[in-house]
Amino acid sequence: MNKRAILVLSIILAISCNSFAGENNDLRTLFLNNNSNIMGINIRTFNAKDTNGNEIIDEDEESGNFLNAIERLNELKDMGINTLHVLPITPVGKLKALGTAGSLYALAGFNNINEQLVDKNSDLTPKEQAKKFIEEAHARGIRIIIDLPSCGAYDLYVQQPELFIKDDKNISIVPTDWTDVRLLNTGTNEKLNQDVLDVHKGFIDMILELGADGVRADVATIKPYKFWEEIIKYTRDKDKEFMFLAEASDSWREPPSQYAVFTPYNELLKAGFDGYYGSFFNLKDWNADEFIEHIKFNQKLLKSYKEPKSVIMSFTTHDEVSPVVLHGQNFSIMISWLEAVLPFNPYSIDGFAYGDEYIYSWANGQAKYTETDDDTYFVHRGKLDIFNFSRKPGEVGVKGINGVNETNEVNENDSLSSNNNSDKTNKNANNVLENFKQAYKFRADNIDLITKGEFVPIKTNDEKVFAFLISKKGKETEQIVVLGNLDFKNYKNDLTIKIPKLNKKSKFELIHGDNNIKFNHKKLHTNLKAGEIKIIKTKNI
DSSP states (O other): OOHHHHHHHHHHHHHHHTSSSGGGOOHHHHHHTTOOOEEEEOHHHHTOBOTTSSSBOOTTSBOOOHHHHGGGHHHHHHHTOOEEEEOOOSOBOOSSOSSSSOOTTSBOOSSSOOGGGSOTTOSSOHHHHHHHHHHHHHHTTOEEEEEEOSSEEHHHHHHOGGGBOBOTTSOBOOOTTOTTEEOBOOBOSSSBOHHHHHHHHHHHHHHHHHTOOEEEETTGGGSOHHHHHHHHHHHHTTOTTOEEEEOOOTTOOSOSSTTSOOOOHHHHHHHTOSEEOTTGGGGGTOOHHHHHHHHHHHHHHHTTSSSOOEEEEOSSOTTSOOHHHHHOHHHHHHHHHHHHHSSSEEEEETTGGGTOOOOOTTTTSBOSOOSSSOOBOOOOTTSOOOSSOBOOTTOTTTSOOOOOOOOSSSOTTTOOOTTSOHHHHHHHHHHHHHHHHHHHHHHHHTHHHHHHSEEEEOOOSSTTEEEEEEEEOSSSEEEEEEEEEOOSSOOEEEEEEEOTTOOTTOEEEEEESOSOOEEETTEEEEEEOTTOEEEEEEEEO
16 A cells, blocks of 8 residues: 555544544534433443442452443444533542542542543553543544533642632631532632633643543533633634533522522523533422423523523433432333433433442442542442442343332332342343333434424323323424323323324324324323323324
8 A cells, every 4th residue: 555545544544533523523513403312421330340240340350441431332322322421530539538439520630531540451541541432432423521520629629729719717618518529719700710710721621632522511500600601712712513511400599508609500501501401300200280391491491592502301310319219110211212202402321221220239338448538338329329439330130239229119010129130120121221222213213303393282181191292294294292101100091182283194103102092083092001101103194
């Protein structure tokens, strides 16, 4: 091969490996068109090798790292995931810490990589390993969002106290119950703290260098409007397609500390964020009207801005208890199908598609080994572990678990609890996974109808039963009809629901749910099991 051919081949390979980075980044457009299927992952656990099956990664076992994470990218692509929200990759604090590895959100440095996430046997530097992971994701059509923690670790406070707020006694501020971090002094809209602004710009420079496509700002509400406005402008001057996602909710009303500023979700969107979290995680407590009103609220909100905005369907995140623990596997299945049919960006967390309970047999017990000053396995029960070197999410039931499921909400037949044997647990987990894949494929096959169709709420006679349709006119009027039972204990019998925009020649296709449906012109008659969701596609000829 001559030198010219080698040069051309090198250019082609470089473009393919960085198909979304820099000038070729398309994440912002993808997100604003509600085409970003996002999964949150913790590199430290993402592909951890728990060879002895005790659910913790011992000293002689391999924790998750950037290089072994590449092994799972094809799996995510096959599931329909095209965007990864990578939980923090920055160094973590070891003093006054929580857990044996330290919280991912206890930031101990802004412009370098957490050594816990690198393969010690590789000759590549930590940044080279992170860059390789991102390049491999891009090669598979998967974009990368990197998490920016909101507070600094105590370790960073000791090294650079000038970056932090102090009270009248010159003591650093512990926000709410986040005892392992201290509140950064970002300043106010009238006068920003240039030192804190500069270290955040250093973080942006690092992740742009790595080839990342976006940022998820942890608790974005506790930094001033002007702070984010400047950070976003600084970034967009370098990459116009770089996406900014704010961890903020319309249900958040006050800061986690009296010393923190508070910028609400709507102001963050004005400052330049492309999207926020909404409050979809409240579905576990809502009735039908509250759920429908939240969808309508977000549609109205997002249309109120001159520039396009969107929202993620944050039904489940690393801060939320597993849906399986809350209401059994039917809740996970319901969430998967709602994410498939609603006109916002789907979001899930690693392990959700496998029905993981995130319940660990060693939780809050004494640790044999620790990298921090905490010698206990601190965890939040039922939530993705971000404090220890724990097993890979989704490995529930593969080798058996010993956790105790205390919730009364979980149905005995549906629960992935410790009382289930491995075969039954795997069967339930596979049921969730099968529905996840089917739902995301249905979304892909009907994306134009879902994202551009009209959302039409349908009134029901039961406060726990929601109904709506997504409709789009053309040569044939296509509709997706959705019914769901938010009562996770009781059946709903003899439901009669009036479906608009149907006629006598309408054709019906049951996409998901039991086939106990009868149509009588514009009325639908059916039953719904506890926690069941039905998806029906119709065409008017």
